[in-house]
Amino acid sequence: MPVPAPNLYPPFNIVRLSHVEFAVTDLARSRAFYVDTLGLQVTDEDADCIYLRAMEERGHHCIVLRQSDEASARDLGFKVFSEEDLDRAAQFFKGRGLPVEWVERPFQSRTFRTRDPFGTPLEFYARMDRLPPIHQKYALYRGVKPLRIDHFNCFSPDVDASVAFYNELGFRVTEYTEDEETGRLWAAWTHRKGGVHDMAFTNGRGPRLHHTAFWVPTPLNIIDLLDLMSTTGWVSNIERGPGRHGISNAFFLYILDPDGHRIEIYCSDYQTVDPDLEPIRWDLKDPQRQTLWGAPAPRSWFEHGSLFSGTTPQEPLLKAQPIIAP
Structure with a gap:
């Protein structure tokens, strides 16, 4: 099927991807991986949750690690341009018959959760708490x-x-x-x-x-x-x-x-x-x-x-396979 022509005037303005939450089964072990090994920076944490950002990011977090009995991926976060775009986004998803749930998210302004037509969990917001820049604090750089x-x-x-x-x-x-x-x-x-x-x-x-x-x-x-x-x-x-x-x-x-x-x-x-x-x-x-x-x-x-939380995967329609290593 042909690739669709670019849609230069969408119903609302998504700026970029923003963050993802991972349900993890051993928060201390995950902290050792993401913080001590990869080098992400802790911006907030408690006994059940850790918020992380990378060195050039001003937003409060790009990864959220949350203790859970089962590992899964939760909402994929996207930032929109304005609060008006956020309302237009909510109306768009409602108009497609997709769920819209307004939720409270620490360190974010108004946020709603939804899903794409296959069930991928998404969340949208316009503003996240801004933190001081650290990209020139070279003593903090570690890992990758x-x-x-x-x-x-x-x-x-x-x-x-x-x-x-x-x-x-x-x-x-x-x-x-x-x-x-x-x-x-x-x-x-x-x-x-x-x-x-x-x-x-x-x-x-x-x-x-x-x-x-x-x-x-x-x-x-x-x-x-x-x-x-x-x-x-x-x-x-x-x-x-x-x-x-x-x-x-x-x-x-x-x-x-x-x-x-x-x-x-x-x-x-x-x-x-x-x-x-x-x-x-x-x-x-x-x-x-x-x-x-x-x-x-x-x-x-x-x-x-x-696996995404609350989503049941479907088998692919296309059965073709690329070259795979032996």
């Missing part, structure tokens, strides 16, 4: 030196339908993978903030969260993280990489937190600010699509993902 949250990638049972819905919200496609036999989308990368993606979709049993990505300064930071993880008890949490993606041109590493939530460490992609920029097409069987150097991804990368 994470600068900012970059994107989400979700398994979708129907990537064409996911792209069509998020196109209504103003997400523009930058790159996509097409199955030659059926002409259907196998994966797509869509953005709001002018990078390669804020929200990506991968064909698979879903909705499930495939990964959350953090931007870091250089590929050398990723090498440093690998050295650190391999000598501090985290070597088995290294899943894939390092390498360079064909799609996005980014240098990457995929790792798993103590509950199996996948994190991508990411740098060196490109800007896509122009609203009329033509998306880049990739064939599903192109060996350089996954990794520019030709190395295929492991099977776990195509099958493992975080």
Whole structure:
């Protein structure tokens, strides 16, 4: 199916992705991973919850870790431009017959929860508490030196339908993978903030969260993280990489937190600010699509993902598969 034309005048203005909450089964162990190993900064914490931000972020949090009996991914957060956009967003989702629940969120202004048509839990807000800048407090930099949250990638049972819905919200496609036999989308990368993606979709049993990505300064930071993880008890949490993606041109590493939530460490992609920029097409069987150097991804990368709370995944409509490492 053809990639939809960019929707330059959506019904409300999403600025960017913002944050995600993870339900974790051992808060202390998760703290050791995200704070002591990756280097995210604690902005607030108590016995049941930890709020984190990266070094360039002024908003209060980009990750929320909450103690739970079962691990899961909770709402994917997005910031809208204004309170008026927030009201327009609520009306949009109501008009599509999707649930809208106004909720209280610490450190955020008015916030509502909803779901996309497949059940992916979303929340929208216009204002979050601002914190003093720390990007020049170099004594705080440690781990992989994470600068900012970059994107989400979700398994979708129907990537064409996911792209069509998020196109209504103003997400523009930058790159996509097409199955030659059926002409259907196998994966797509869509953005709001002018990078390669804020929200990506991968064909698979879903909705499930495939990964959350953090931007870091250089590929050398990723090498440093690998050295650190391999000598501090985290070597088995290294899943894939390092390498360079064909799609996005980014240098990457995929790792798993103590509950199996996948994190991508990411740098060196490109800007896509122009609203009329033509998306880049990739064939599903192109060996350089996954990794520019030709190395295929492991099977776990195509099958493992975080369950969303309160959502039952569906099997994908498209049965095609890319090249998988033996």
